[in-house]
Structures are given as structure tokens and as C-alpha cells.
Amino acid sequence: MQALELEAYTGWRRGLKLVSRPVPRPGPGEVLVRITAAPVNPADFAFMKGMYGVSKSLPTVPGWEGSGVVVAAGEGWYARYLLGKRVACAAPEDGGGTWAEYMVTPANRCIPLRRRVSDEQGAALLINPMTAWALVDLARRGGHRAVVQTAAAGALGRMIWRLGERRGLTMVNIVRRPEQVDLLTGLGAAHVLSTHEPDFDDRLKAVCRELGVTMAFDAVAGEMPDRLLAALPRRAEVVVYGALSNSVCQVNPGRLIFKDQRVRGFWVSRWRPRFGLPGQVYAGLRIQDMLAAELETPIQARLPLEKAFEGMEQYVKNMSAGKILLMPGGELSPR
Structure with a gap:
């Protein structure tokens, strides 16, 4: 072969x-x-x-x-x-x-x-849609009402945005370039910010405060987890599921110590087996119902x-x- x-x-x-x-x-x-x-x-x-x-x-x-x-x-x-x-x-x-x-x-x-x-x-089906399903479920089970995510213009980012909003979450989407802002707003996203803007960090903080964002999904790593935490309130959480920057995560320890914020990792390959074969098949069949829409x-x-x-x-x-x-x-x- x-x-x-x-x-x-x-x-x-x-x-x-x-x-x-x-x-x-x-x-x-x-x-x-x-x-x-x-x-x-x-x-x-x-x-x-x-x-x-x-x-x-x-x-x-x-x-x-x-x-x-x-x-x-x-x-x-x-x-x-x-x-x-x-x-x-x-x-x-x-x-x-x-x-x-x-x-x-x-x-x-x-x-x-x-x-x-x-x-x-x-x-x-088994990586991006499963990851979107799991992350949105994580936010809902944690009682979060609004979430900010990075790499929002990618295939997985668009899945997380669509599924999150379908499940009642307010989604704030971060991208890197102006054309990606146009892409997501053209698809109907209400809240899109770009890191290329000089006032990005100030705008991110203002939007997170206004919408009550308490959780972040990060696919970039490097300095991004710290920038997200800076915009989020006390006891907020950043879930890192990717490392598109190919850089080590950087976090100001004061945010963890004095603001009681948290950074954790997520890997879908370790998430799936926790549910056993019946749970995996059930999730897979449910996700297939959305492959022509939110999880396409x-x-x-x-x-x-x-x-x-x-x-x-x-x-x-x-x-x-x-x-x-x-x-x-x-x-x-x-x-």
C-alpha cells in the first residue's frame, strides 16, 4: 500500500x-x-x-x-x-x-x-467537532455564561462559536488579521476582536467586563494566556487546548496568587476515553447530527x-x- x-x-x-x-x-x-x-x-x-x-x-x-x-x-x-x-x-x-x-x-x-x-x-469528526463539543460542555457545566476564544477564524474556532451560541453562551472571538474579522462578522458573529489592533488589550478587557466573560479557550499559548487573564475577572479560567504559537505559556504568577485565576490544559484524546465506548459512540452520533451546520x-x-x-x-x-x-x-x- x-x-x-x-x-x-x-x-x-x-x-x-x-x-x-x-x-x-x-x-x-x-x-x-x-x-x-x-x-x-x-x-x-x-x-x-x-x-x-x-x-x-x-x-x-x-x-x-x-x-x-x-x-x-x-x-x-x-x-x-x-x-x-x-x-x-x-x-x-x-x-x-x-x-x-x-x-x-x-x-x-x-x-x-x-x-x-x-x-x-x-x-x-473525532478531533475538531469532539473538541468543540467538549469545550462548550465544560463551560456550561461550570456555570459560565460568556466565553472568549482565540484562533476563532479557524475551522475549530468557528465550530466553538456556532455551538456555543446554540447552547446559550455569549461568544467573544479573537482573530489575528482584518480579513478574519470580516470573515466572522460576515458569518454573523457579533463580537470579533483582532490582535493586530493597537488597542486590542483595552478593547478585550472592556468587552469581557461588559459581557461578563469568565472563561477563555486558547489555541495559541505563548503570551496569550496572560493577555486573556489580564482581561478577565477574579477566579476566571483559561483552558489551553493548542499551541499555534509554538511557544511556552507565559503567565504572571500574581494573577494566579492574588486574583485566584486558573490556567488548565485540555486534550480531546484524553477526554474521549473517560466516557467508555457507549459514551463515545453516543457523542459521535449526536455530533453527526450537526455536521451539516454548527460542526461542519x-x-x-x-x-x-x-x-x-x-x-x-x-x-x-x-x-x-x-x-x-x-x-x-x-x-x-x-x-
Whole structure:
């Protein structure tokens, strides 16, 4: 089979190449998925630099999520149940990923796709939509009424904004460029601020005070958690779920000590297993009902594995335009 193989944790430009590998075989509790579509995510770039929460023995196939058809199954009732079905699938933490024609993964890392859900939307179900679902649920369970988020123009940021407002939260959206302000306001967002504005910090503080913001979702890291805390009231909380700046989080300790503020991390790969298989499948099926609306993934290109490097260059230049989908099989599955 064809696959993209990572030889070293030096990033995709130096460590990744297109190779031929044997088709893997599923063991007990595992399934073999013929991959139809697999997105390129920021998490994949972090993984290929050795900056992710999981590292694997090299060489390995990257790609943390995708969609496809289960074509072989090992022992176990759920693995057998999935045989022949279209699924959204997550890569194992100790094996090859979705940037290949085939992948073996534990059956409990797969969710059946409804007939009305496309392979393209199903391929991006397990990271961004799940993260949006979890973060909005976290805010609501914590009694927060208004939330500010960074990286709001990206695919995940737009999901968090739409789902948050549907669930009754007031959302304040932070972006980096004027055209991203235009994008979100054009889509209907009421509160959009850009870090390029010279008075950004003052405006952020004023808006957070006016709307009663008490929680923040941050995908940037670096100095951003501290800037968010500076705009938030006592006992406010910043949830860091990404590091687009590739920088260490910086926080004034006085905010933690004297204002009783808090910074915590969130990783959807650790959130999903807490609910067990029934809970994961239930959440996955509920999310599929919203893939054509609040949780729809915008897609800017669909490319075969041979053109993956072009696609990654395109994605790095403009992540807000939508996902790059790698199509190892060359065509979508019939529904």
C-alpha cells in the first residue's frame, strides 16, 4: 500500500516521504480500515516535530483521524460489528496513522457513520467537532455564561462559536488579521476582536467586563494566556487546548496568587476515553447530527497522497480557508 512515512521528528518538510508498505493485519479487538479521507490538522504538524503528547517508534505513518470502510476485523464483538461499515476512525497511539491506504486501529477508536454523513465530514469528526463539543460542555457545566476564544477564524474556532451560541453562551472571538474579522462578522458573529489592533488589550478587557466573560479557550499559548487573564475577572479560567504559537505559556504568577485565576490544559484524546465506548459512540452520533451546520468542517482541497506536500504548504499559508483532505483511495465511498 502507499503511505506517507515519517522518518525523523524534524517536521514534514524534512522527515516525511511517500513509500510503499505492507498492508497491516488486525489483531484481537482491532479492525483494518481502508482509508477514504484523512485531514491534515495542526496536531499532525506538532506530532511530526516531536511536540505532541504522543511519540511513536520511527518510521511511522502520521495522521490522527480519518474515515473509511472496515474491511477486516479481529476477535471481539464490536470489531466484528464494524466489519463492512463506514466509520470515523482515530489512529492508535502505538501504530501507524491515517495517511495511508490502510490502517489498523483498536475497534473502540472507531465510530459508525450515518448514511447521510459524507466521508469528508466523517474524516474530521473525532478531533475538531469532539473538541468543540467538549469545550462548550465544560463551560456550561461550570456555570459560565460568556466565553472568549482565540484562533476563532479557524475551522475549530468557528465550530466553538456556532455551538456555543446554540447552547446559550455569549461568544467573544479573537482573530489575528482584518480579513478574519470580516470573515466572522460576515458569518454573523457579533463580537470579533483582532490582535493586530493597537488597542486590542483595552478593547478585550472592556468587552469581557461588559459581557461578563469568565472563561477563555486558547489555541495559541505563548503570551496569550496572560493577555486573556489580564482581561478577565477574579477566579476566571483559561483552558489551553493548542499551541499555534509554538511557544511556552507565559503567565504572571500574581494573577494566579492574588486574583485566584486558573490556567488548565485540555486534550480531546484524553477526554474521549473517560466516557467508555457507549459514551463515545453516543457523542459521535449526536455530533453527526450537526455536521451539516454548527460542526461542519470547511474543506479547501482534496488531494491524493502524491500531492500531500503541496497540500501542506497550502494549509500552512491559510488554515482559515479550510482543511486539506488527503484521499489515499482516490475516490469516496458510496453511501
